[in-house]
Amino acid sequence: MPVEASNGEDRKTIIVFSGDLDRAMAAFIIATGAAAMGSKVTMFFTFWGLNILRKPSGEAVRKPLLDRLFGWMMPRGPAKLGLSKMNMGGLGARMMRYVMKQKKVASLEELMDTAKELGVKLVACTMSMDVMGLRPEELIDGLEFAGVATYLSEADRANVNLFI
Amino acid sequence: MSEKYVNARGLQCPGPLVQLSREAKNAAKGDRIIVEATDMGFKKDVAAWCAKTGNRLVNIGECNGVVRAEIEVS
Numbered sequence: 138m139p140v141e142a143s144n145g146e147d148r149k150t151i152i153v154f155s156g157d158l159d160r161a162m163a164a165f166i167i168a169t170g171a172a173a174m175g176s177k178v179t180m181f182f183t184f185w186g187l188n189i190l191r192k193p194s195g196e197a198v199r200k201p202l203l204d205r206l207f208g209w210m211m212p213r214g215p216a217k218l219g220l221s222k223m224n225m226g227g228l229g230a231r232m233m234r235y236v237m238k239q240k241k242v243a244s245l246e247e248l249m250d251t252a253k254e255l256g257v258k259l260v261a262c263t264m265s266m267d268v269m270g271l272r273p274e275e276l277i278d279g280l281e282f283a284g285v286a287t288y289l290s291e292a293d294r295a296n297v298n299l300f301i
Numbered sequence: 302m303s304e305k306y307v308n309a310r311g312l313q314c315p316g317p318l319v320q321l322s323r324e325a326k327n328a329a330k331g332d333r334i335i336v337e338a339t340d341m342g343f344k345k346d347v348a349a350w351c352a353k354t355g356n357r358l359v360n361i362g363e364c365n366g367v368v369r370a371e372i373e374v375s
Contacts, residue, residue, distance in 0.1 A: 170315040173322035174353045242313040251319055 148177045148295040152288070155301055156185030156212060157221035158230050158245065164301040165248035171297075172255035179295075180252075181288045183262035186301075187269060188212050189245075190261060190276045204270025211269070215245040253279055260287065302331040309338040310367065317343045318350055321372070325356060328374045333359070336370045344368045 149171045153164045168178045182190055193214040200208075212218050223229040237244065243251070253259070260281045266272075273282060292298045305324050309317035317338040324334050336347065344363060347370040351358040360371035 166315055170318055173315055173318040174350055175322075240313065241311050243316060255319070255322075 146177055146294075147175060148179070148291065149297045149299075150288070150292045150295040151178065151180045151299045151301060153180055153182045153186035153189065153301055154184055155221065156188040156218060158215075158218040158233060159221050160301050161186075161189050161215065161218060162245055162248065164299075165245065165252055167299065167301075168257045169248060169252045169255060172252065172257050176297075177256070177258075178252075179258040179260060179291045181260050181262060181283075181291075183265045184269070185211075187261060187266060187271055187276070189215055189218065189249075190259070190280060191271070192275055192277055193217075196272075196275045198272050198274055200270055200272065207270045208275070215249065218245070262288075302333070303329075304333040304335065307334060307336040309336055309340070309343070311339055314340050314342050314346065316340070318346060321347070321350065322354075325354070325372070325374055330374055332374045334372045334374065336372070338368050338370075339366055341366075341368065343370070347372070 149168075151164055151168055153161065155161070164180065168180055171178045188211050191213045193216060195213065218230065219227060220229040220233055234244070258281065259279065260283050261276060263282050263284055305328065307320050307324050309320050312320070317336060317340055321334065321336050328334060344361060347361065347368075348358055351372060356375050357373040358370065359373050362369050
Protein backbone atom coordinates (compact mmCIF):
# COMPACT_ATOMS: atom_id res chain seq x y z
CA MET A 138 0.00 0.00 0.00
CA PRO A 139 1.38 3.42 -0.84
CA VAL A 140 2.34 5.66 2.04
CA GLU A 141 -0.42 8.21 2.40
CA ALA A 142 -0.33 11.67 3.89
CA SER A 143 -2.62 12.41 6.78
CA ASN A 144 -5.33 13.68 4.46
CA GLY A 145 -5.15 10.50 2.41
CA GLU A 146 -3.50 12.01 -0.64
CA ASP A 147 -0.28 10.91 -2.22
CA ARG A 148 1.95 13.89 -2.97
CA LYS A 149 5.36 14.38 -4.50
CA THR A 150 7.47 17.49 -4.69
CA ILE A 151 10.38 18.14 -7.01
CA ILE A 152 12.70 21.13 -6.81
CA VAL A 153 14.06 21.88 -10.24
CA PHE A 154 17.23 23.84 -9.59
CA SER A 155 19.12 22.83 -12.74
CA GLY A 156 18.64 24.30 -16.15
CA ASP A 157 20.26 21.42 -18.00
CA LEU A 158 18.41 19.47 -20.66
CA ASP A 159 19.21 16.05 -19.20
CA ARG A 160 18.26 17.09 -15.68
CA ALA A 161 15.07 18.78 -16.88
CA MET A 162 14.09 15.62 -18.72
CA ALA A 163 14.67 13.50 -15.64
CA ALA A 164 12.55 15.87 -13.58
CA PHE A 165 9.65 15.82 -16.02
CA ILE A 166 9.78 12.08 -16.62
CA ILE A 167 9.60 11.45 -12.89
CA ALA A 168 6.84 14.04 -12.45
CA THR A 169 4.80 12.63 -15.31
CA GLY A 170 5.33 9.05 -14.18
CA ALA A 171 4.25 9.93 -10.66
CA ALA A 172 1.15 11.70 -11.95
CA ALA A 173 0.33 8.69 -14.10
CA MET A 174 0.46 6.62 -10.93
CA GLY A 175 -2.02 8.85 -9.15
CA SER A 176 0.25 11.19 -7.23
CA LYS A 177 -0.35 14.91 -6.85
CA VAL A 178 2.91 16.38 -8.08
CA THR A 179 4.27 19.87 -7.53
CA MET A 180 7.42 21.07 -9.26
CA PHE A 181 9.25 24.12 -7.91
CA PHE A 182 11.47 25.89 -10.37
CA THR A 183 14.27 27.94 -8.95
CA PHE A 184 17.47 29.57 -10.26
CA TRP A 185 18.63 27.85 -13.42
CA GLY A 186 15.46 25.77 -13.50
CA LEU A 187 13.54 28.92 -14.35
CA ASN A 188 15.15 28.91 -17.78
CA ILE A 189 13.13 25.82 -18.62
CA LEU A 190 10.01 27.92 -18.17
CA ARG A 191 11.06 30.83 -20.33
CA LYS A 192 8.98 31.58 -23.40
CA PRO A 193 11.08 30.91 -26.52
CA SER A 194 9.90 34.12 -28.16
CA GLY A 195 11.69 37.03 -26.59
CA GLU A 196 9.07 39.04 -24.79
CA ALA A 197 9.80 42.74 -24.94
CA VAL A 198 9.95 43.68 -21.28
CA ARG A 199 11.29 46.89 -19.91
CA LYS A 200 13.93 46.15 -17.34
CA PRO A 201 17.25 47.43 -16.03
CA LEU A 202 20.44 46.61 -17.92
CA LEU A 203 21.76 44.05 -15.44
CA ASP A 204 18.49 42.12 -15.54
CA ARG A 205 18.56 42.17 -19.32
CA LEU A 206 22.16 40.96 -19.34
CA PHE A 207 21.22 37.98 -17.22
CA GLY A 208 18.42 37.22 -19.65
CA TRP A 209 20.74 37.32 -22.68
CA MET A 210 23.30 35.05 -21.09
CA MET A 211 20.90 32.31 -20.11
CA PRO A 212 19.13 29.79 -22.36
CA ARG A 213 15.62 30.82 -23.27
CA GLY A 214 13.31 27.84 -22.96
CA PRO A 215 13.61 24.05 -23.33
CA ALA A 216 14.99 24.10 -26.86
CA LYS A 217 18.03 26.09 -25.81
CA LEU A 218 19.15 24.12 -22.78
CA GLY A 219 22.61 22.57 -22.64
CA LEU A 220 23.68 19.23 -21.28
CA SER A 221 25.04 19.02 -17.76
CA LYS A 222 28.07 17.16 -19.11
CA MET A 223 29.75 17.02 -22.53
CA ASN A 224 27.77 19.95 -23.76
CA MET A 225 30.66 20.89 -26.06
CA GLY A 226 29.33 24.34 -26.73
CA GLY A 227 25.84 23.07 -27.47
CA LEU A 228 26.84 20.19 -29.73
CA GLY A 229 26.26 17.65 -26.98
CA ALA A 230 22.73 18.88 -26.45
CA ARG A 231 22.01 18.71 -30.19
CA MET A 232 23.33 15.15 -30.34
CA MET A 233 21.27 14.15 -27.32
CA ARG A 234 18.13 15.60 -28.83
CA TYR A 235 18.83 13.82 -32.11
CA VAL A 236 19.35 10.45 -30.43
CA MET A 237 16.21 10.85 -28.35
CA LYS A 238 14.18 11.62 -31.44
CA GLN A 239 15.59 8.56 -33.19
CA LYS A 240 14.70 6.36 -30.23
CA LYS A 241 11.23 7.86 -29.96
CA VAL A 242 11.79 9.39 -26.55
CA ALA A 243 9.41 12.27 -25.95
CA SER A 244 11.00 15.70 -26.26
CA LEU A 245 11.22 17.98 -23.24
CA GLU A 246 8.49 20.17 -24.69
CA GLU A 247 6.21 17.14 -25.10
CA LEU A 248 6.96 16.00 -21.56
CA MET A 249 6.08 19.44 -20.24
CA ASP A 250 2.75 19.38 -22.11
CA THR A 251 1.95 15.91 -20.81
CA ALA A 252 2.85 16.93 -17.27
CA LYS A 253 0.50 19.89 -17.42
CA GLU A 254 -2.23 17.74 -18.91
CA LEU A 255 -1.89 15.27 -16.04
CA GLY A 256 -2.30 18.05 -13.52
CA VAL A 257 1.31 18.48 -12.41
CA LYS A 258 1.60 21.85 -10.72
CA LEU A 259 4.41 24.10 -11.94
CA VAL A 260 5.51 26.75 -9.48
CA ALA A 261 8.13 29.43 -10.12
CA CYS A 262 10.23 30.76 -7.28
CA THR A 263 9.71 34.50 -7.12
CA MET A 264 12.95 35.22 -5.28
CA SER A 265 15.21 33.69 -7.89
CA MET A 266 13.09 35.23 -10.63
CA ASP A 267 13.90 38.56 -9.12
CA VAL A 268 17.62 37.78 -8.79
CA MET A 269 17.85 36.75 -12.42
CA GLY A 270 15.70 39.56 -13.67
CA LEU A 271 12.93 37.36 -15.04
CA ARG A 272 9.44 38.80 -15.20
CA PRO A 273 6.24 36.69 -15.16
CA GLU A 274 5.41 37.76 -18.73
CA GLU A 275 8.61 36.09 -19.91
CA LEU A 276 7.56 32.71 -18.59
CA ILE A 277 5.08 30.27 -20.07
CA ASP A 278 1.41 30.20 -19.10
CA GLY A 279 -0.07 27.98 -16.45
CA LEU A 280 2.43 28.74 -13.71
CA GLU A 281 1.95 29.62 -10.09
CA PHE A 282 4.31 32.04 -8.38
CA ALA A 283 5.40 31.47 -4.81
CA GLY A 284 8.18 31.48 -2.27
CA VAL A 285 9.95 29.05 0.00
CA ALA A 286 7.11 28.71 2.51
CA THR A 287 4.79 27.38 -0.17
CA TYR A 288 7.41 24.88 -1.21
CA LEU A 289 8.04 23.75 2.37
CA SER A 290 4.38 23.33 3.20
CA GLU A 291 3.96 21.16 0.11
CA ALA A 292 7.11 19.19 0.86
CA ASP A 293 5.87 18.61 4.40
CA ARG A 294 2.92 16.71 3.02
CA ALA A 295 4.82 14.87 0.30
CA ASN A 296 6.19 11.37 0.67
CA VAL A 297 8.87 11.92 -1.95
CA ASN A 298 10.87 15.11 -2.32
CA LEU A 299 13.54 15.46 -4.97
CA PHE A 300 16.18 18.09 -5.69
CA ILE A 301 17.17 17.98 -9.33
CA MET B 302 -17.66 -4.68 -18.89
CA SER B 303 -15.58 -3.66 -21.87
CA GLU B 304 -12.12 -4.36 -23.09
CA LYS B 305 -9.81 -1.59 -24.25
CA TYR B 306 -6.62 -1.95 -26.20
CA VAL B 307 -3.75 0.47 -25.80
CA ASN B 308 -1.03 0.36 -28.40
CA ALA B 309 2.01 1.80 -26.67
CA ARG B 310 4.49 0.20 -29.02
CA GLY B 311 7.39 2.45 -29.84
CA LEU B 312 6.66 4.72 -26.90
CA GLN B 313 9.39 5.25 -24.38
CA CYS B 314 8.93 5.62 -20.64
CA PRO B 315 6.78 7.25 -19.34
CA GLY B 316 4.67 7.00 -22.50
CA PRO B 317 3.05 3.59 -21.92
CA LEU B 318 2.25 4.45 -18.30
CA VAL B 319 0.67 7.75 -19.28
CA GLN B 320 -1.50 6.06 -21.94
CA LEU B 321 -2.53 3.40 -19.46
CA SER B 322 -3.44 5.94 -16.78
CA ARG B 323 -5.50 7.90 -19.32
CA GLU B 324 -7.49 4.78 -20.29
CA ALA B 325 -7.92 3.76 -16.68
CA LYS B 326 -9.34 7.17 -15.82
CA ASN B 327 -12.10 6.71 -18.38
CA ALA B 328 -12.71 3.06 -17.59
CA ALA B 329 -15.35 1.52 -15.37
CA LYS B 330 -14.79 -1.06 -12.68
CA GLY B 331 -14.42 -4.47 -14.20
CA ASP B 332 -13.18 -3.22 -17.55
CA ARG B 333 -10.11 -4.82 -18.99
CA ILE B 334 -7.26 -2.83 -20.48
CA ILE B 335 -4.69 -4.52 -22.65
CA VAL B 336 -1.44 -2.64 -23.17
CA GLU B 337 1.27 -3.56 -25.59
CA ALA B 338 4.63 -1.83 -25.27
CA THR B 339 8.11 -2.29 -26.69
CA ASP B 340 9.73 -0.49 -23.75
CA MET B 341 11.26 -3.36 -21.77
CA GLY B 342 11.06 -1.40 -18.52
CA PHE B 343 7.30 -1.51 -18.80
CA LYS B 344 7.19 -5.11 -17.62
CA LYS B 345 8.23 -4.12 -14.11
CA ASP B 346 6.61 -0.70 -14.32
CA VAL B 347 3.12 -1.97 -15.03
CA ALA B 348 3.26 -4.21 -11.95
CA ALA B 349 4.32 -1.23 -9.84
CA TRP B 350 1.59 0.92 -11.40
CA CYS B 351 -1.06 -1.65 -10.60
CA ALA B 352 0.13 -2.08 -7.02
CA LYS B 353 0.13 1.67 -6.55
CA THR B 354 -3.23 2.44 -8.15
CA GLY B 355 -5.02 -0.60 -6.79
CA ASN B 356 -5.80 -2.12 -10.17
CA ARG B 357 -5.32 -5.81 -10.79
CA LEU B 358 -2.63 -7.11 -13.09
CA VAL B 359 -4.31 -10.11 -14.64
CA ASN B 360 -1.67 -11.17 -17.11
CA ILE B 361 1.80 -10.12 -18.14
CA GLY B 362 3.82 -11.62 -20.94
CA GLU B 363 6.59 -10.89 -23.38
CA CYS B 364 6.78 -12.03 -26.95
CA ASN B 365 9.13 -10.93 -29.74
CA GLY B 366 10.21 -7.84 -27.84
CA VAL B 367 6.67 -6.76 -27.05
CA VAL B 368 5.43 -6.64 -23.46
CA ARG B 369 1.73 -7.43 -23.22
CA ALA B 370 -0.09 -6.60 -20.01
CA GLU B 371 -3.71 -7.19 -19.14
CA ILE B 372 -5.15 -5.06 -16.36
CA GLU B 373 -8.51 -5.31 -14.70
CA VAL B 374 -9.81 -1.97 -13.48
CA SER B 375 -10.73 -2.30 -9.82
